Amino acid sequence: MERFIPTKANKKFEENRVELQTVLRGIIDKKKKAIKLGEASHCDDLLGILLESNSKEIEEDGVGMSMEDVIEECKLFYIAGSETTSNLIVYTMVCLSLHQEWQIKARDEILQVFGAGELYFEGLKNLKILTMILNEVLRLYTPVIMITRATDKETKLGNMMIPPGVQLSLAMIHVHHDCEIWGDDATEFKPDRFSEGVINATRGKGSSPFFPFSSGPRVCIGQNFAITEAKVAIALILQRFSFELSPSYKHSPFPVFTMPPQFGAHLILHKIS
Numbered sequence: 683m684e685r686f687i688p689t690k691a692n693k694k695f696e697e698n699r700v701e702l703q704t705v706l707r708g709i710i711d712k713k714k715k716a717i718k719l720g721e722a723s724h725c726d727d728l729l730g731i732l733l734e735s736n737s738k739e740i741e742e743d744g745v746g747m748s749m750e751d752v753i754e755e756c757k758l759f760y761i762a763g764s765e766t767t768s769n770l771i772v773y774t775m776v777c778l779s780l781h782q783e784w785q786i787k788a789r790d791e792i793l794q795v796f797g798a799g800e801l802y803f804e805g806l807k808n809l810k811i812l813t814m815i816l817n818e819v820l821r822l823y824t825p826v827i828m829i830t831r832a833t834d835k836e837t838k839l840g841n842m843m844i845p846p847g848v849q850l851s852l853a854m855i856h857v858h859h860d861c862e863i864w865g866d867d868a869t870e871f872k873p874d875r876f877s878e879g880v881i882n883a884t885r886g887k888g889s890s891p892f893f894p895f896s897s898g899p900r901v902c903i904g905q906n907f908a909i910t911e912a913k914v915a916i917a918l919i920l921q922r923f924s925f926e927l928s929p930s931y932k933h934s935p936f937p938v939f940t941m942p943p944q945f946g947a948h949l950i951l952h953k954i955s
């Protein structure tokens with residue numbers, strides 16, 4: 683109810699919503715036009731694929747997504763995909779600055795696989811050290827700190843009976859810091875814990891306590907894309923630069939829905955000759 687009261691913040695929110703809607707509508711119209719004129723392909727980006735699958739559905743079944751639905755999908759992908767992955771990349775750089783020994787190990791591995799040359803997909807799969815580091819950052823600085831669910835019918839959860847209509851919050855960030863699962867060093871940056879895979883990292887508790895991308899039917903659809911993007915970004919940086927924290931850096935993970943560093947991440951990069 684309170685979001686309809688014309689406060690300063692609500693008015694700004696509404697202005698931003700309308701502006702975003704207009705920008706997205708423009709991008710979608712432009713894409714549709716370009717496809718129609720043969721100037722763009724359906725498969726050169728995600729929006730093209732979405733529009734193609736939607737027009738096929740409309741042709742075959744007579745129903746599909748409206749312009750508003752397509753706009754909402756674009757917003758979802760943008761919001762779900764950009765802030766999360768950039769948090770992962772930023773905290774990886776912070777951790778590698780704080781733990782120079784891991785920065786050196788990660789760079790050695792990258793130079794071993796790619797040298798100073800171009801990255802390629804198969805090579806990215808062989809980056810064991812970087813995978814361990816990214817897992818440890820996803821655990822300690824879980825980009826989406828919590829997910830929520832609601833029961834639509836009476837549901838048994840462990841030894842609890844939960845009535846319908848209850849909102850449940852599942853704070854991954856707490857599970858990822860639980861000493862019973864990860865050991866007394868749960869709050870420390872120790873990528874080695876993932877050296878034998880996720881199952882061994884949780885001291886016999888399986889892979890389910892590690893779920894930065896959620897799990898089950900609504901698991902993050904961009905999971906593999908995000909990991910590939912983070913690997914590419916970090917590998918390109920490590921190939922070219924060494925880095926450390928600036929004296930002005932203030933450690934300030936700020937849990938809202940994601941957990942950005944409240945005062946930014948001040949880093950100093952040195953070009954590797």
Ligand code: HEM
Binds near residue numbers: 758825830900903
């Ligand atoms: C490190 C990066 C990322 C993390 C940690 C992450 C995490 C998550 C989590 C926890 C959920 C489940 C939310 C819920 O169930 O309430 C989710 C859903 C989703 N994510 Fe990601 N995500 C990341 C990157 C991406 C990227 C790059 C994309 C798109 C390119 C993306 C697209 C989505 C979408 C569309 C959903 C909704 C799926 C559905 O409801 O069926 N995410 N993500």
